[in-house]
Amino acid sequence: MRKVMCTIENDNRYMEEALLEAHKSALIGEVPIGAVIVHDGEVVGRGHNLREHSQQAADHAEMIAIEEANQKLGSWRLVDCTLYVTLEPCIMCSGAIINSRVERVVFGARDPKAGAVATLYSVLNDPRLNHQVEVTEGVLAKRAGDVLKKFFKAARKRNKLKKRQQVNKS
Numbered sequence: 001m002r003k004v005m006c007t008i009e010n011d012n013r014y015m016e017e018a019l020l021e022a023h024k025s026a027l028i029g030e031v032p033i034g035a036v037i038v039h040d041g042e043v044v045g046r047g048h049n050l051r052e053h054s055q056q057a058a059d060h061a062e063m064i065a066i067e068e069a070n071q072k073l074g075s076w077r078l079v080d081c082t083l084y085v086t087l088e089p090c091i092m093c094s095g096a097i098i099n100s101r102v103e104r105v106v107f108g109a110r111d112p113k114a115g116a117v118a119t120l121y122s123v124l125n126d127p128r129l130n131h132q133v134e135v136t137e138g139v140l141a142k143r144a145g146d147v148l149k150k151f152f153k154a155a156r157k158r159n160k161l162k163k164r165q166q167v168n169k170s
Contacts, residue, residue, distance in 0.1 A: 045069030088115035094123035108144025
């Protein structure tokens, strides 16, 4: 197994790409989470949340990026690949990461409600599973977290306004 090139510059560069994907989600009203998969210095998979639009529970940024990378590389095995994602993966995405044999995951912000890599669980490094993943956390974490905070603050404001309008109609 070849070692994936890990540098702070590469991690920041590809996390910027993941943040661009997150902004695509925000623009269409989805929770702003983005992901990219890199193989040999090339982005081979991109994804951003699409659950609300597709009404498919599995349409998380990581799942979409994994599927695109599988198609581009012509294999379900994403050996020698690094997944960059703006928010710590959930249990479902962590399972897909393990099953697709991603070598390394780099994430921005921790997820206190669903984080399955470091916060609530350590799925990617569970020795009982057939594959463990190298993990780097906290890359551009503040920016990734700020994107989410801004989105949810705006959503709460919209919901508050909507409730006021409903009360005023009554």
